[in-house]
Amino acid sequence: MLNHCGIDTPLGGMLAAAEDEALTGLWFAGQKYFPRAPLGTENPELPLFRALREWLKEYFSRRNPVFPEALKPYGTAFQREVWDRLREIPYGETRTYGGIAIGLGSPRAVGGAVARNPISLLIPCHRVIGSSGNLTGYAGGLSRKRALLDLEGG
Numbered sequence: 001m002l003n004h005c006g007i008d009t010p011l012g013g014m015l016a017a018a019e020d021e022a023l024t025g026l027w028f029a030g031q032k033y034f035p036r037a038p039l040g041t042e043n044p045e046l047p048l049f050r051a052l053r054e055w056l057k058e059y060f061s062r063r064n065p066v067f068p069e070a071l072k073p074y075g076t077a078f079q080r081e082v083w084d085r086l087r088e089i090p091y092g093e094t095r096t097y098g099g100i101a102i103g104l105g106s107p108r109a110v111g112g113a114v115a116r117n118p119i120s121l122l123i124p125c126h127r128v129i130g131s132s133g134n135l136t137g138y139a140g141g142l143s144r145k146r147a148l149l150d151l152e153g154g
Contacts, residue, residue, distance in 0.1 A: 002040025005049045010060050011144050014120070015039070018048050022072035025118045026052070028140040033116050059121065062151060064091040073118045078105070082113035089127045092152045096131045107131075115139055121148070 004017045006029075017025035017039045027034050043049070048069050058065035073083055081104060089095050097107040097114070104110060117125040120140060126148040130136040138145035 003043040003046050003049070004039035005042060005044035005046070007049070007053055007056060009056055011140075011147055014056075016049055016052055018046060019072060021048060022070040023048060023052065023067075023119060023122070024072050024074060026120050026122060027118070028120060028144060031120075031141070032139040033118075035118075056121070060151070062153075064152075067122050071119055071122060073123065075113070075116065075118070078109070079113040079116060082110055083117055083119075083123045086114065086117065086123050086125055086128065089124055091124075094127045094129045094149070097128055097136075098131050100128065111137070127152075 002017070002019055004015060007014045007016055011028065013029040015025070015027050015029060015035070016023065017035070025035060025039070051067070051069055055065050055067045073080065075083065082100065085100050085104075097111050100114075101107045101110040114125045114128050115137060117123050117139070120126075126138055126140070126145045135142055135145055135149075
């Protein structure tokens with residue numbers, strides 16, 4: 001069963017989506033690649049969404065919480081492999097697109113997969129930077145990317 005809910009954060013509203021007992025999406029309102037299709041029933045009291053709100057509260061309090069629930073991002077096999085690599089980036093650290101691309105393909109292809117990450121924050125695409133150390137694209141906006149990296153001390 002598909003469910004969704006809105007969640008307020010210090011960086012703006014977010015939309016969360018879930019299927020059964022797994023989180024399938026978490027987007028900043030209006031971000032690039034924001035879902036257009038209906039996301040099922042609005043159900044803010046779903047236990048998964050309560051756990052997500054608690055995780056976000058801890059995260060925005062400068063802690064490094066562990067999300068206890070399953071993630072189920074939908075994408076191609078390549079995208080899911082890239083997103084798995086993103087989940088390996090430690091809190092407070094960054095990686096480059098080129099570093100993530102090693103053994104996968106071109107940094108440009110990796111960048112495309114990173115941009116389409118459907119579960120912001122929990123799959124930390126904000127921790128990916130350009131090879132020169134510059135902040136580069138973030139579907140939620142570069143000001144949010146900077147704020148997230150500052151929050152994590154990165």
